[in-house]
Structure formats: C-alpha cells, structure tokens
Amino acid sequence: xxxxxxxxxxxxxxxxxxxxxxxxxxxxxxxxxxxxxxxxxxxxxxxxxxxxxxxxxxxxxxxxxxxxxxxxxxxxxxxxxxxxxxxxxxxxxxxxxxxxxxxxxxxxxxxxx
Amino acid sequence: xxxxxxxxxxxxxxxxxxxxxxxxxxxxxxxxxxxxxxxxxxxxxxxxxxxxxxxxxxxxxxxxxxxxxxxxxxxxxxxxxxxxxxxxxxxxxxxxxxxxxxxxxxxxxxxx
Numbered sequence: 001x002x003x004x005x006x007x008x009x010x011x012x013x014x015x016x017x018x019x020x021x022x023x024x025x026x027x028x029x030x031x032x033x034x035x036x037x038x039x040x041x042x043x044x045x046x047x048x049x050x051x052x053x054x055x056x057x058x059x060x061x062x063x064x065x066x067x068x069x070x071x072x073x074x075x076x077x078x079x080x081x082x083x084x085x086x087x088x089x090x091x092x093x094x095x096x097x098x099x100x101x102x103x104x105x106x107x108x109x110x111x112x113x
Numbered sequence: 114x115x116x117x118x119x120x121x122x123x124x125x126x127x128x129x130x131x132x133x134x135x136x137x138x139x140x141x142x143x144x145x146x147x148x149x150x151x152x153x154x155x156x157x158x159x160x161x162x163x164x165x166x167x168x169x170x171x172x173x174x175x176x177x178x179x180x181x182x183x184x185x186x187x188x189x190x191x192x193x194x195x196x197x198x199x200x201x202x203x204x205x206x207x208x209x210x211x212x213x214x215x216x217x218x219x220x221x222x223x224x225x
Binding site: 103 | 205215
C-alpha cells in the first residue's frame with residue numbers, strides 16, 4: 001500500500017501477557033518512529049530507527065518494551081508482561097530520512113485488562 | 114526534555130470563522146510540522162516548514178515558521194464542519210537529536 005500500515009488495529013490482552021505490534025512503513029522510508037498516545041493526550045516518543053539500527057531508544061518507558069526493525073522495512077514493538085498503564089494507542093510513523101515529514105499509520109489500540 | 118506549549122487547548126467556533134493556534138518552544142527548532150487527527154485515526158500531515166520565516170499554505174490552511182525558530186502558527190480560514198478534530202504541532206530541535214516533539218493538541222469544534 002501507499003501508506004504506513006499497522007496491525008492489529010485493536011488488541012485486547014490480559015495483564016501479564018506479551019504483545020507484539022507491527023508496522024509496515026512506506027516503501028523506501030529509512031526512518032521509522034514509534035509513539036504512544038494515551039487517551040486525550042499528545043504523542044509520546046518511544047524509539048527511532050534509521051535503517052535497521054535504533055540510535056535513539058530514549059523514550060522506551062521500561063525494559064519491558066523493545067523494538068526491532070528488519071530489512072529496513074517492517075518493525076515490531078514488543079511489550080512484555082503488559083500492565084494496565086500500557087493501555088494506549090501505539091502509533092508508527094515513517095519518513096524518507098531524519099528530519100523530514102513524518103507519515104503516520106492509523107495506530108494499534110492496546111487495551112490491557 | 115523539550116517542551117512544546119500549544120495553545121489554545123480547545124476552541125469552539127462558528128462555521129465560517131477563522132481559527133488561529135500556535136506552538137512555542139524553549140529552544141530552537143529546525144523543522145515544524147502541523148497535523149490533524151480524527152478520532153480513531155493516526156495524525157495526518159497538513160503542512161511542513163523547514164526555514165525560519167517560511168509561510169506555507171495548503172488550501173484554507175496557512176502555517177508559519179517563526180523568525181526566532183522557537184514558534185510556529187497555524188491559521189484556518191473560513192472554517193467548515195469537517196475541520197473538526199485535534200490539531201498537533203510537532204518540532205525537530207536543532208542538533209543531532211532524532212525525535213520530533215509534539216504539542217498537547219488543540220481540539221477544534223465547529224458549530225454549523
């Protein structure tokens with residue numbers, strides 16, 4: 001597709017379970033970002049990839065959060081041992097290169113019960 | 114971390130009125146982006162600004178990159194009901210940092 005694709009669009013899980021969220025960026029975009037958006041809030045930076053490397057992981061809230069990117073394409077955000085405070089929309093964005101326009105996917109709504 | 118102050122937090126206006134919102138930062142930014150977000154959707158890019166003083170339009174929307182490089186403005190002229198949504202500014206600080214910082218959003222309601 002032409003845009004950023006995220007899956008699943010919705011995920012309901014039980015506290016303590018692990019979840020994986022997927023992002024397919026726009027083809028050819030070298031930069032990929034993950035953001036978290038709590039209900040009624042702004043966007044909170046999690047991690048940035050340039051190619052397959054993550055030079056900036058400063059936003060990951062705890063060691064339960066990790067992300068990887070392969071083939072300079074698909075990225076997966078993994079949350080281990082989910083907690084209720086992890087409930088939020090997780091947004092992925094890609095750009096042609098650092099500092100250029102960010103294009104967002106529709107997000108994954110994560111609900112931890 | 115960087116602080117982006119976006120105002121106003123919310124606006125209720127009559128259809129046809131013009132709208133102004135702005136973002137200010139405590140440090141110099143190299144890039145400003147403006148987004149609109151509808152419920153259940155990701156933010157959609159409206160306008161991108163890369164140079165101090167730059168003024169860019171996209172239909173009824175006009176945005177400016179402040180001369181001080183610490184602020185940006187978004188104006189919407191002759192508002193219509195489909196302008197309803199949350200508007201976010203985003204900025205990339207000068208330097209080697211990689212993350213765009215986002216404002217807290219302006220919720221716009223247009224009354225027909």
